[in-house]
Amino acid sequence: MSGLKTEEMLINMGPQHPSTHGVLRVLVKTDGEIVSEATPHIGYLHRGLEKIAERLNYQQFMPYTDRLDYLASMNCNLGYAATVEKLAKIQVPERAEYIRVIMAELNRIASHLVFFGTSGLEAGAWTPLIYGFREREWIIDLFEMTCGARLTYNYMRIGGVSHDLPDGFITKAKEFCDYFEPRIKEYNNLLTYNQIFIKRMADIGVLSSETAINYGVTGPNLRASGVKWDIRKDDPYSVYHKLDFEVPVGKGEVGQVGDTWNRYIIRIREIEQSVKIIRQALDQMPQGEVRTKVPRILKIPAGEVYCRFENPRGEMGFYLVSDGSNKPYRLKIRAPSFSNVSVVSVLAKDTMFSDMVLILGSLDFILPEVDR
Amino acid sequence: VAPQDLLAVVATLKTAKELSFDALMCLSGVDYPNLPDGKVGNFGVVYHLFSMQHRHKLVLRVELPKDNPSVASVANIWQTANWFEREAYDLYGIKFDGHPNLTRILMPDDWEGHPMRKDYKYPETYRELPL
Numbered sequence: 001m002s003g004l005k006t007e008e009m010l011i012n013m014g015p016q017h018p019s020t021h022g023v024l025r026v027l028v029k030t031d032g033e034i035v036s037e038a039t040p041h042i043g044y045l046h047r048g049l050e051k052i053a054e055r056l057n058y059q060q061f062m063p064y065t066d067r068l069d070y071l072a073s074m075n076c077n078l079g080y081a082a083t084v085e086k087l088a089k090i091q092v093p094e095r096a097e098y099i100r101v102i103m104a105e106l107n108r109i110a111s112h113l114v115f116f117g118t119s120g121l122e123a124g125a126w127t128p129l130i131y132g133f134r135e136r137e138w139i140i141d142l143f144e145m146t147c148g149a150r151l152t153y154n155y156m157r158i159g160g161v162s163h164d165l166p167d168g169f170i171t172k173a174k175e176f177c178d179y180f181e182p183r184i185k186e187y188n189n190l191l192t193y194n195q196i197f198i199k200r201m202a203d204i205g206v207l208s209s210e211t212a213i214n215y216g217v218t219g220p221n222l223r224a225s226g227v228k229w230d231i232r233k234d235d236p237y238s239v240y241h242k243l244d245f246e247v248p249v250g251k252g253e254v255g256q257v258g259d260t261w262n263r264y265i266i267r268i269r270e271i272e273q274s275v276k277i278i279r280q281a282l283d284q285m286p287q288g289e290v291r292t293k294v295p296r297i298l299k300i301p302a303g304e305v306y307c308r309f310e311n312p313r314g315e316m317g318f319y320l321v322s323d324g325s326n327k328p329y330r331l332k333i334r335a336p337s338f339s340n341v342s343v344v345s346v347l348a349k350d351t352m353f354s355d356m357v358l359i360l361g362s363l364d365f366i367l368p369e370v371d372r
Numbered sequence: 373v374a375p376q377d378l379l380a381v382v383a384t385l386k387t388a389k390e391l392s393f394d395a396l397m398c399l400s401g402v403d404y405p406n407l408p409d410g411k412v413g414n415f416g417v418v419y420h421l422f423s424m425q426h427r428h429k430l431v432l433r434v435e436l437p438k439d440n441p442s443v444a445s446v447a448n449i450w451q452t453a454n455w456f457e458r459e460a461y462d463l464y465g466i467k468f469d470g471h472p473n474l475t476r477i478l479m480p481d482d483w484e485g486h487p488m489r490k491d492y493k494y495p496e497t498y499r500e501l502p503l
Contacts, residue, residue: 042477042478043476043477043478043479043480046479048487050463050488051487051488211451213395213424214394214450214451214452215451215452216395216396216397216450216451216452227424229424234427235427306397306398306420306431308397315397317397317398317420319400319418319420321402323405329405330400330402330403332398332400334397334398334400338455338456339452339455342451342452342454371478372478
């Protein structure tokens with residue numbers, strides 16, 4: 001056996017690949033089955049959104065924020081609208097804030113359901129995908145009733161939301177919550193506590209909390225590493241300070257704190273908390289207007305602001321510099337997946353190749369956000 | 373903050389107990405406009421820092437001249453800065469000294485020019501294909 005020539009193999013997990021969530025290219029150097037180095041290359045979906053923002057009015061940029069993270073469009077819409085409103089000092093009516101929160105949480109559930117489906121798919125199971133997408137159809141029906149679109153909504157406007165909820169939305173939303181809560185238990189039986197799933201997911205891709213903070217990893221990935229940090233609780237925006245919910249933190253019930261199983265279970269728990277938030281918001285929502293009048297040519301006084309929001313993937317930040325005209329001077333979008341992908345090269349060292357695919361899935365990034 | 377003092381300031385900010393800014397939220401390049409009194413505008417690099425322990429935020433801004441923009445890299449202090457600095461280099465042309473791998477990250481590797489600059493002209497062809 002000592003006469004065998006061994007050398008490292010360079011594998012290109014190319015931009016077109018069913019397991020990278022989008023057009024991500026990972027150059028992997030493997031020694032047999034074990035990965036020695038993995039470098040992600042991004043930029044395949046770079047559309048120059050920040051440059052486009054400098055040409056358009058504030059209101060005109062709203063549809064572009066949908067396409068930033070198409071699985072969580074409402075959250076991106078909310079982020080951009082709230083940043084512009086903060087800089088322009090526009091007050092949003094309370095009913096609009098509640099509608100925004102309900103939409104954002106519904107979108108969080110939808111996004112985590114896609115994560116649930118694709119996690120199962122990467123481990124080799126087809127059923128979670130079908131179940132996850134079936135539940136997601138309920139949510140998408142609710143959205144289609146409201147704004148007419150299934151994936152990229154363009155529902156929020158600067159100053160509120162574009163129009164009021166249709167009749168029957170509240171009953172249907174409550175029906176969805178009642179239907180969905182027992183389903184979560186069913187999925188836990190199916191996948192979460194499944195011994196094969198646990199054996200595949202536990203103890204791989206362990207991300208310690210210092211590395212996570214240093215690399216800028218935020219959102220469920222950071223909470224799975226044991227850090228209790230949720231912008232909805234710690235730096236609240238919109239009406240989150242009036243709503244009561246818990247922040248799930250990774251405790252290492254199965255495997256270690258910060259491994260892929262923990263990242264998975266955090267998102268399942270977040271779905272449960274989101275249902276709780278939606279119920280409370282539906283009950284607390286007052287009557288009233290849904291949009292403040294904003295002048296057509298919206299000029300914002302010169303200044304800058306950085307606001308951050310809790311997207312399903314992490315902390316999304318908008319840094320807006322204005323020079324007094326009706327177009328943004330500089331809009332920087334700090335996407336959560338940008339930092340989440342940068343930690344792949346650390347996590348994927350010395351793991352098996354099939355585990356690396358699971359780690360990529362558990363970080364739950366999405367490429368349009370990374371590339372903008 | 374002046375560019376040459378950046379490293380010293382940043383090291384104190386991270387380690388001092390009352391400050392302990394251990395998270396870099398965002399790092400962006402900005403192309404400031406020309407001032408009305410005729411001075412040419414600068415590039416700026418804006419750092420948004422946050423402390424997880426004390427929960428306070430800080431914004432640092434470094435202004436760099438347009439003809440040779442270069443500043444020390446903070447990638448060794450906050451690893452998030454690694455990719456953010458690559459993006460600022462790619463889109464603005466700001467060089468970060470001491471960065472382990474300063475290559476283009478979003479644009480194709482053989483692209484010429486720095487797109488986010490205000491005086492950027494859209495190229496006509498790329499590798500002899502018309503754009």
